[in-house]
Amino acid sequence: RNLPAEPEAPAGTLGALRAEAAVCTRCPLHANATQTVFGEGPRDAEVMFVGEQPGDQEDISGRPFVGPAGRLLDQVISEAGIDRSRLYVTNAVKHFKYEPRGKRRIHQKPDMGEVTHCRWWLNLEMTLVKPKLVVAMGATALAALADVKQPLQNIRGQAMAIDAGRTLFVTVHPSYLLRIPDERLKAEELARFRDDMLKIQRLMA
Numbered sequence: 001r002n003l004p005a006e007p008e009a010p011a012g013t014l015g016a017l018r019a020e021a022a023v024c025t026r027c028p029l030h031a032n033a034t035q036t037v038f039g040e041g042p043r044d045a046e047v048m049f050v051g052e053q054p055g056d057q058e059d060i061s062g063r064p065f066v067g068p069a070g071r072l073l074d075q076v077i078s079e080a081g082i083d084r085s086r087l088y089v090t091n092a093v094k095h096f097k098y099e100p101r102g103k104r105r106i107h108q109k110p111d112m113g114e115v116t117h118c119r120w121w122l123n124l125e126m127t128l129v130k131p132k133l134v135v136a137m138g139a140t141a142l143a144a145l146a147d148v149k150q151p152l153q154n155i156r157g158q159a160m161a162i163d164a165g166r167t168l169f170v171t172v173h174p175s176y177l178l179r180i181p182d183e184r185l186k187a188e189e190l191a192r193f194r195d196d197m198l199k200i201q202r203l204m205a
């Protein structure tokens with residue numbers, strides 16, 4: 001039986017890029033992941049948020065930042081007056097890297113080789129979306145986006161010019177906030193993250 005062909009996204013569009021990334025085998029991470037989790041958001045978004053890699057729930061749903069870290073991010077950005085639907089949200093690495101432990105899948109940090117391979121997609125997303133402001137959430141996103149030698153904590157909360165007309169803003173990853181065991185430290189770090197989101201909101205205004 002001849003089924004009608006899937007309509008193909010025109011070459012050079014985000015849809016075409018997403019389709020190419022869906023069958024990516026550039027690094028071994030594709031083998032154990034459910035699917036590629038590509039970026040999401042308007043093609044002409046002025047702001048791009050970059051995380052590390054999809055987590056368990058993102059791997060299953062195929063969408064970035066829909067699990068616990070995504071819920072925290074959604075809450076803090078909406079309190080800061082940022083509308084997620086205006087953002088292009090993506091990750092430095094597009095497959096979930098994990099270690100099976102019983103029924104659970106434990107997140108493993110991607111290594112620099114994986115980040116470098118996957119930068120191919122991130123660079124293409126940047127070329128198509130052309131964001132004016134790029135937000136690196138955490139050290140993996142920072143390493144993928146810029147050749148910065150300083151520790152993240154020294155440059156977080158600051159807007160830096162990276163190339164022609166593009167600003168990089170560095171902050172922590174929301175998963176880091178979720179993992180802080182000490183309640184007082186967690187509240188302090190959450191307050192700093194909220195401040196960072198307010199700064200981003202002002203940069204967007």
Ligand code: URA
Pocket residue numbers: 051052053054055058063064065066067069070091175
């Ligand atoms: N953490 C990330 O870095 N990205 C996601 O999409 C989810 C959790």
